[in-house]
Amino acid sequence: MATPQPRQPTPRRKLLGRLSLPERRFVANALRTETVGGVLLLVAAIAALMWANIPAVSASFDTVRSFHVGPAALGLDLSLQHWAADGLLAVFFFVAGIELKRELVAGDLRDPKAAALPVIAAICGMAVPALVYLLVNTLGNGSASGWAVPTATDIAFALAVLAVIGTSLPSALRAFLLTLAVVDDLFAILIIAVFFTSDLNFAALGGAVAGLVLFWFLLRAGVRGWYVYVPLALVIWGLMYNSGVHATIAGVAMGLMLRCTRRDGEEHSPGEHIEHLVRPLSAGLAVPLFALFSAGVSLSDESIAQVFTRPETLGVVLGLVVGKAVGIFGGTWLAARFTRAELNEDLAWPDVLAVASLAGIGFTVSLLIGELAFAGDEVLTDEVKAAVLIGSLVAAVIASVMLKLRNRKYRALTEAEERDEDLDGIPDIYEQDNPDYHLRMARIHEEKAAEHRRRAEAVALARDSAATPAAGEAAGGSSARADRPA
Numbered sequence: 001m002a003t004p005q006p007r008q009p010t011p012r013r014k015l016l017g018r019l020s021l022p023e024r025r026f027v028a029n030a031l032r033t034e035t036v037g038g039v040l041l042l043v044a045a046i047a048a049l050m051w052a053n054i055p056a057v058s059a060s061f062d063t064v065r066s067f068h069v070g071p072a073a074l075g076l077d078l079s080l081q082h083w084a085a086d087g088l089l090a091v092f093f094f095v096a097g098i099e100l101k102r103e104l105v106a107g108d109l110r111d112p113k114a115a116a117l118p119v120i121a122a123i124c125g126m127a128v129p130a131l132v133y134l135l136v137n138t139l140g141n142g143s144a145s146g147w148a149v150p151t152a153t154d155i156a157f158a159l160a161v162l163a164v165i166g167t168s169l170p171s172a173l174r175a176f177l178l179t180l181a182v183v184d185d186l187f188a189i190l191i192i193a194v195f196f197t198s199d200l201n202f203a204a205l206g207g208a209v210a211g212l213v214l215f216w217f218l219l220r221a222g223v224r225g226w227y228v229y230v231p232l233a234l235v236i237w238g239l240m241y242n243s244g245v246h247a248t249i250a251g252v253a254m255g256l257m258l259r260c261t262r263r264d265g266e267e268h269s270p271g272e273h274i275e276h277l278v279r280p281l282s283a284g285l286a287v288p289l290f291a292l293f294s295a296g297v298s299l300s301d302e303s304i305a306q307v308f309t310r311p312e313t314l315g316v317v318l319g320l321v322v323g324k325a326v327g328i329f330g331g332t333w334l335a336a337r338f339t340r341a342e343l344n345e346d347l348a349w350p351d352v353l354a355v356a357s358l359a360g361i362g363f364t365v366s367l368l369i370g371e372l373a374f375a376g377d378e379v380l381t382d383e384v385k386a387a388v389l390i391g392s393l394v395a396a397v398i399a400s401v402m403l404k405l406r407n408r409k410y411r412a413l414t415e416a417e418e419r420d421e422d423l424d425g426i427p428d429i430y431e432q433d434n435p436d437y438h439l440r441m442a443r444i445h446e447e448k449a450a451e452h453r454r455r456a457e458a459v460a461l462a463r464d465s466a467a468t469p470a471a472g473e474a475a476g477g478s479s480a481r482a483d484r485p486a
Helices: 021-053 056-067 080-107 112-139 154-165 171-196 202-220 224-245 248-257 269-294 301-307 311-339 349-358 362-373 378-405 405-420 435-483
Strands: none
Touching: 021 056, 021 154, 021 171, 021 269, 056 080, 080 171, 080 224, 080 362, 112 171, 112 405, 154 171, 154 349, 154 378, 171 248, 171 311, 171 349, 171 362, 202 224, 202 248, 224 248, 248 362, 248 378, 269 362, 301 311, 301 378, 311 362, 349 378, 362 378, 378 405, 405 435
């Protein structure tokens, strides 16, 4: 009777494991643009705060952002601040729609098992801040209208913080942060569409839907040319704005319609190509201009004190600082616990907590939701904006300290991920299962060894040559001293 073989244990799935090479390259390219945009966003926010708080020019800030422009006959006679929030942010959400579509069909979210972690973490990272806000306002008899304000994560601002503090996160943590932000954007879009839709104009909404159907049909028919799609997109946006549905939803819908899978012979899918073209416009112009007109709030001693005493603003601060960190960290831990996944051995749970704290930077979408939630109260709107700024700043400081403590480890991991000793354009860490790579490395090391042997022989020969005359001189000197008379 044959002896039964011992059952091999099933390897446990890695949590925050190494990315595939194509995914790593995509993440690196996307985050590079977002980082530049984040720095511009930071500059725009600082400029807005200075403009609104320097007495000599503060009056002009309200004058400029309240200036109206646009065709009134089309219902588009809007202030510059309104154009930035409803118009320019539509470009931002268009890019977010493409990112979401790509993640669903070609990225990590296409695999339900891989998608479970960022989706659970993102849901918990939105639910807990909302609960924190509601708890604070229930206890303090405040307004529940702003529950969605602390639920958003601003990936560009978070990356700007990383750039400022000089920390390079390993690609797995960066991808986790990016995917969190994508899922976060999805739920933010749903929140805006469901909870912040005013009275509907069904004629305009029907026109917007018809325009989206035409947009989809032209894409499927293979029609090309910006001169076709840009005017159509503007018409769809205008109709969506007049329908009562927030106009940024039009941008998301069009982004989701683009094809993000590659066909034979294509280096990039149409969605990737358009995202590559539009992302700089979004990160470098649309979002910074929105920040310029929305982040300019008064930060007097009295207004800052109210942030920590008024339940609405305190709920926003605690939601961003505490709720985000607890929600994302707790969601990630629960996902690992119930899917029996192991954390990547190169990382530790404090790394997850640091990224969760970094996700508490909720600038762009939080400001937008704050404007929508308290649209009828300008004073409270500005106070909530100040709370978003202060909460994001506190979250950034906490995350920076935690990340700096591990910066040496991150630098070593990043260098290992980028090392390419055979200079073939592919990091060595991705070629460990390739025999040709090891043969190339063997030749490289053999050539280096031969070179070092030649150098050793040359050094030894030079040393011997230098030693021989010295010995002769020493012998001659002894003879001379011996022949010298006393």
